[in-house]
Amino acid sequence: MTPHLVLRVVTKTLLSPIILFAFYVQFHGDFGPGGGFQAGVIFAVAIILYGLVFGLDLVMRIFTPRVVQIFMALGVVIYAGVGYVTMYMGGVFLDYDALVPHDTHHAGQHYGILFVEMGVGITVAAVMIGIFYSFAGRNIEISDEDW
Amino acid sequence: MNFLSVIDMSTLVDVILLSFLLLSALAIVVMRHLFSVVMVGGVYSLLSAAFFVNLDAVDVAFTEAAVGAGISTVLLLSGLMLTVRREKPMTRRHSYLPFLAVLVTGSALMYATYDMPDFGDPNSPANTYVGMDYIEKTKHDIGVPNVVTAVLASYRGFDTLGETAVVLAAGLGVLMLLGMGFTNGPVTGKDEDDQI
């Protein structure tokens, strides 16, 4: 009997609903409570749960530290990139109405908010996963009087 | 006399949640077993998330529950794993001066609240100018139902860019201090120049 059998089975069952919920919160931030920050944290929690139950080596094979580092910066680049695209299309920095010009229903605002929240979600998720990797990858020196 | 005609239900929920918050904060000060301290800290964050829902701040409650009760507890437990598990007992002479300072600051702050507007007043200065304008303008300018997301991502989008940069800076800081363990396996702390 493998150790922690209940934990393993429950984690395997719960992992996909948690990730699905993270995507739901990300994209429905416009219509209810939610948005980039909460979605990023929930996604990172799913990965951290997998790492806690199945071991750090397995989870580092899925999301290698190099990939996590790249995604940390990628979110900020996407956010600032939206600003530069609006400047290129004729508005000021982060003027979302310039993304879809001559539109009365503010489609530009919807596009702008979508991309911006995606950038925020990517950075927050990658930073939380990266911080977990840093703490969990450190060797512990336990002495007798600590416990 | 009906009890509910004097105090309405949300005030009762307020009072109960606030008293539990106070109890957990006092428990954190007194306890010495750090694992229990971190767990009660998670309970404190979750109770304050429930309190935020009572104050109509649903986005803030979501974020506080996810970040405060979730990630903060995981981070503190990881930090606990790498350091000690119990606090040393306190000597008596340490606690007079902080207690006096806290008493003076607390009474000054309480004296200042006499001038503050009543709780829930729709005509207070905080609730009359820019804040309520955002609710009316969002329907015409942006067309998104969630006003908090509209203000965060569009009206005050520049601040959110700075906030994302702060999160990135924190990730970089932890990376520089602890390393991510991908160069030849996990890194130990036994470098020669680290020991004192």
Place this chain on the structure above:
Amino acid sequence: MTAEFILGHYNYWIAIILMMVGLYTVMSRSNLIKKMVGLNIFQTSVFLLYISIGKVKGGTAPIETGGEGVMYSNPLPHVLILTAIVVGVATMAVGLALIVRIREAYGTIEEDEILAIDHKLEFGEGANA
């Protein structure tokens, strides 16, 4: 000090008491992790004070549902506190990383022991603390 005054202000008073409990934990306890948890208490009580200011009696969450004549609570404090929560957890992460490095370098995380070690290093053995 009528009942209405107390009902209108008790939120602020409890938030201030919680703030002072957190501040006392930071100032008086010498264990570094206890200080971090105390700082967390302090931050969350400041958020409580801030969001209490934005509440409107008879209002609801600021998400437009299309109804007529609905009163909403003030959304501006919510936006500011959202930013503050995320920045708070970022600083806590960096603080904990520093505590781990301090433990590996000094062997302890009690503040007075760390100061004693530093003092001994600076002034040599036998110097009075």
